[in-house]
Amino acid sequence: xxxxxxxxxxxxxxxxxxxxxxxxEMMTPDLKPHVRDSVKWLVKGGCRxxxxxxxxxxxxxxxxxxxxxTKEKGGKALIVCPLNVVDEFMNDADKWxxxxxxxxxxxxxxxxxxxxxxxxxNYERVRDGDIDPSYFIATSLDEAxxxxxxxxxxxQEFLPKFGKVAYRFVATATPxxxxxxxxxxxxxxxxxxxxxxxxxxxxxRDSTQANNLTLYPHKEKxxxxxxxxxxxxxxxxxxxxxxxxxxxxALPSLDIRxxxxxxxxxxxxxxxxxxxxLFRDSAMGLKAASKEKRDSIDxxxxxxxxxxxxxxxxxxxxxxxxxxxxxxxxxxxKECGEVFGSQDLEENTRLTRLFKTGELKxxxxxxxxxxxxxxxQRFCHRAxxxxxxxxxxDFIQAVMRIQRYGQEISVVIDIIYAExxxxxxDTLLKKWEQHKYLVNQMTDIIHKYGLNSTNIMExxxxxxxxxxxxxxxxLFTAVLxxxxxxxxxxxxxxxxxxxxxxxxxxHYEYTPTYNDFGHNADNxxxxxxxxxxxxxxxxxxxxxxxxxxHVKDRILFGNATGTGMPTLDPFxxxxxxxxxxxxxxxxxxxxxxxxxxxxxxxxYRLGWTEQxxxxxxxxxxxxxxxxxxxxxxxDTSNAYADDPVVKTKQExxxxxxxxxAAPMWRSSGDRLVALQSLRDSQVSTMQAAYxxxxxxxxxxxxxxxALSEDLDDDGKLPASFAVVAPGxxxxxxxxxxxxxxxxxxxxxxxxxxxxxxxxxxxxVERVINRYSNPGDxxxxxxxxLFTVPNIAVKMGxxxxxxxxxxxxxxxxxxxxxxxxxxxNAPTLFDFIELDTDNDKNGTY
Numbered sequence: 001x002x003x004x005x006x007x008x009x010x011x012x013x014x015x016x017x018x019x020x021x022x023x024x025e026m027m028t029p030d031l032k033p034h035v036r037d038s039v040k041w042l043v044k045g046g047c048r049x050x051x052x053x054x055x056x057x058x059x060x061x062x063x064x065x066x067x068x069x070t071k072e073k074g075g076k077a078l079i080v081c082p083l084n085v086v087d088e089f090m091n092d093a094d095k096w097x098x099x100x101x102x103x104x105x106x107x108x109x110x111x112x113x114x115x116x117x118x119x120x121x122n123y124e125r126v127r128d129g130d131i132d133p134s135y136f137i138a139t140s141l142d143e144a145x146x147x148x149x150x151x152x153x154x155x156q157e158f159l160p161k162f163g164k165v166a167y168r169f170v171a172t173a174t175p176x177x178x179x180x181x182x183x184x185x186x187x188x189x190x191x192x193x194x195x196x197x198x199x200x201x202x203x204x205r206d207s208t209q210a211n212n213l214t215l216y217p218h219k220e221k222x223x224x225x226x227x228x229x230x231x232x233x234x235x236x237x238x239x240x241x242x243x244x245x246x247x248x249x250a251l252p253s254l255d256i257r258x259x260x261x262x263x264x265x266x267x268x269x270x271x272x273x274x275x276x277x278l279f280r281d282s283a284m285g286l287k288a289a290s291k292e293k294r295d296s297i298d299x300x301x302x303x304x305x306x307x308x309x310x311x312x313x314x315x316x317x318x319x320x321x322x323x324x325x326x327x328x329x330x331x332x333x334k335e336c337g338e339v340f341g342s343q344d345l346e347e348n349t350r351l352t353r354l355f356k357t358g359e360l361k362x363x364x365x366x367x368x369x370x371x372x373x374x375x376x377q378r379f380c381h382r383a384x385x386x387x388x389x390x391x392x393x394d395f396i397q398a399v400m401r402i403q404r405y406g407q408e409i410s411v412v413i414d415i416i417y418a419e420x421x422x423x424x425x426d427t428l429l430k431k432w433e434q435h436k437y438l439v440n441q442m443t444d445i446i447h448k449y450g451l452n453s454t455n456i457m458e459x460x461x462x463x464x465x466x467x468x469x470x471x472x473x474x475l476f477t478a479v480l481x482x483x484x485x486x487x488x489x490x491x492x493x494x495x496x497x498x499x500x501x502x503x504x505x506x507h508y509e510y511t512p513t514y515n516d517f518g519h520n521a522d523n524x525x526x527x528x529x530x531x532x533x534x535x536x537x538x539x540x541x542x543x544x545x546x547x548x549x550h551v552k553d554r555i556l557f558g559n560a561t562g563t564g565m566p567t568l569d570p571f572x573x574x575x576x577x578x579x580x581x582x583x584x585x586x587x588x589x590x591x592x593x594x595x596x597x598x599x600x601x602x603x604y605r606l607g608w609t610e611q612x613x614x615x616x617x618x619x620x621x622x623x624x625x626x627x628x629x630x631x632x633x634x635d636t637s638n639a640y641a642d643d644p645v646v647k648t649k650q651e652x653x654x655x656x657x658x659x660x661a662a663p664m665w666r667s668s669g670d671r672l673v674a675l676q677s678l679r680d681s682q683v684s685t686m687q688a689a690y691x692x693x694x695x696x697x698x699x700x701x702x703x704x705x706a707l708s709e710d711l712d713d714d715g716k717l718p719a720s721f722a723v724v725a726p727g728x729x730x731x732x733x734x735x736x737x738x739x740x741x742x743x744x745x746x747x748x749x750x751x752x753x754x755x756x757x758x759x760x761x762x763x764v765e766r767v768i769n770r771y772s773n774p775g776d777x778x779x780x781x782x783x784x785l786f787t788v789p790n791i792a793v794k795m796g797x798x799x800x801x802x803x804x805x806x807x808x809x810x811x812x813x814x815x816x817x818x819x820x821x822x823x824n825a826p827t828l829f830d831f832i833e834l835d836t837d838n839d840k841n842g843t844y
Contacts, residue, residue, distance in 0.1 A: 081120065
């Protein structure tokens with residue numbers, strides 16, 4: 001078993017090298033210096049992304065990397081690109097790489113028949129045809145924005161198809177600026193990091209709303225460093241090495257002209273409540289945006305015609321989004337060539353070539369058809385966006401078809417938009433600023449650290465650990481530190497009860513340090529870190545005593561697993577295996593029912609609509625568990641604990657025992673936070689009906705359904721939570737736990753990560769009461785807000801907790817001090833002395 005610090009260092013997110021080192025002698029002579037360095041970096045990494053700005057020889061870099069790999073390792077290489085980019089590769093291979101042969105292929109028959117080492121095809125041939133990427137030793141996806149959409153057909157098809165290719169590259173000039181999270185889809189394709197793991201490591205999850213993700217502020221620097229180990233951003237040659245000349249790589253100036261056309265607000269329509277709208281506004285949603293586009297076509301095309309007429313000698317690209325716009329453009333500019341989706345591919349290519357060579361003066365096309373890869377700047381420096389949309393990648397790619405290195409004339413971009421589309425334009429410009437920020441962050445790292453990931457690893461290694469803080473009271477000890485390091489200082493057989501809610505392997509991270517148990521690649525890595533902790537927990541627990549571990553299974557979403565449907569990760573089963581491995585004995589599993597309606601609102605896994613479409617997709621609610629483990633006592637003949645948990649029958653009555661053992665447990669009602677909706681009169685009516693149903697001696701499923709349907713007919717069955725959930729008839733299944741009865745709910749107003757599976761106070765009280773004695777030490781190694789030590793102090797025990805997150809630690813200590821002061825607060829009777837000598841009647 002490796003040293004713990006070594007294990008933590010292995011967590012540092014550095015993309016591993018899977019390629020080989022090449023020398024200058026192995027490369028084509030006379031390549032640009034920045035191209036040579038880029039090729040070396042790509043081949044050494046093996047699976048890498050090249051985000052090289054327009055005109056920086058991105059095609060040449062890919063071709064040279066594939067040429068060297070096939071020469072040194074054998075086999076064939078495949079380039080996948082948009083159809084209109086094929087010519088660019090052919091031309092660059094001939095011009096820059098000594099007439100390197102590259103052949104276009106349509107299917108596997110073409111591939112097998114070809115003598116070329118480097119073949120090229122378009123995305124549709126791979127996605128919809130019979131081309132098998134696993135045949136190739138190396139592949140490169142040019143204009144790889146097809147991978148940007150995580151749930152897209154192309155992404156889902158390409159992930160398994162290319163998974164076995166030894167050398168995989170992606171290349172684009174415009175990585176997505178949408179808060180940068182789409183970059184991890186490239187990482188998933190390249191095998192750098194699982195997409196779900198990357199989301200967890202760098203992005204804050206909202207446990208109440210699926211896919212609401214934002215980059216952690218404390219993770220931003222690490223995110224950039226991690227990205228720089230597998231993605232190369234280049235805007236000028238000097239980005240790679242300051243000594244490289246940027247001569248010839250100055251982009252032409254960009255003159256952007258905005259043209260707002262007025263709309264008729266009298267046709268704005270009505271709100272859902274019948275109120276008349278004062279203004280037309282595309283910000284009301286996609287449907288509204290589409291309507292604004294359609295209704296303003298004539299005025300936008302008229303403005304386009306006006307711009308063209310003002311510059312009769314210029315060539316123009318006329319970018320549009322709708323087919324109706326294309327028809328209107330063609331009607332206004334009859335000499336215009338049209339490129340569109342349903343067009344024959346050869347005709348598409350012919351018209352594009354005519355425009356490139358200057359024979360065609362006007363070309364109408366969509367950004368998602370002609371906006372990627374092609375060099376259209378030779379005879380054109382003007383472009384008109386007849387309409388705008390939210391897709392920044394399509395927009396910037398279209399701009400860069402003519403604003404490229406080699407363009408000798410100032411580029412003029414005219415953007416025409418309806419008055420009601422101002423919000424779309426604002427969003428587009430905001431994304432442009434985000435794109436600039438992304439590129440600047442990455443190039444700054446290259447300037448500072450070069451292309452050597454070892455330098456970056458040393459930088460990241462500084463985020464190990466926290467500054468230790470210890471706060472002690474009369475009834476508690478709270479420590480801010482890694483629990484693996486802290487538990488080593490605890491005495492053998494000193495803890496009466498261990499009760500905790502362990503983290504998930506990689507679902508949440510609560511701190512920026514690598515010590516965080518949530519900062520792991522997967523379940524295997526998580527339990528490897530637990531291997532450093534659990535033996536120590538066994539050591540400090542008294543013989544015969546209990547470790548009660550709170551867990552929940554995880555939902556695995558179909559777009560991440562490729563199954564197309566949500567499935568369960570049986571985390572509680574793996575937890576059982578782990579604790580058994582370290583000597584604990586499993587003595588019970590308590591199941592805590594959860595609200596399936598709330599769960600579906602958070603995960604969209606148990607949808608009523610989907611159930612009606614196909615019931616086979618429908619799982620069941622995901623309960624929580626208390627796994628009850630026991631450390632064997634010294635004497636196993638009777639199996640009583642060395643220090644048994646004893647209760648007299650006077651303090652623990654038969655009546656109380658029957659209630660504890662009964663299948664229905666009720667919460668005490670003393671709540672930190674009550675669910676507001678449960679106070680509503682309608683809910684009270686529902687609860688009364690539910691009590692009547694639940695008091696029946698024999699459960700009747702049909703009566704249960706009938707009750708729910710009656711409530712639904714009366715409009716009293718809520719869609720946000722389950723009010724008549726099935727009751728449990730077993731004492732190992734708790735169905736009455738108040739989901740909001742947690743210390744976490746006190747933190748809702750703070751910027752703390754909400755625990756996906758918070759430990760409810762009801763649970764803690766029952767566990768402490770059942771499995772510990774007054775005066776015992778109760779220990780929680782993952783203390784969070786110190787719920788367990790807090791309740792332990794309140795119940796006459798000594799609480800110990802270890803926590804890594806400073807904000808949680810600070811608030812937890814405040815809770816502990818508060819409850820300790822309450823426990824130690826004197827009562828009126830403490831100030832009254834009994835004086836039997838002066839009061840012969842014995843009164844006081």
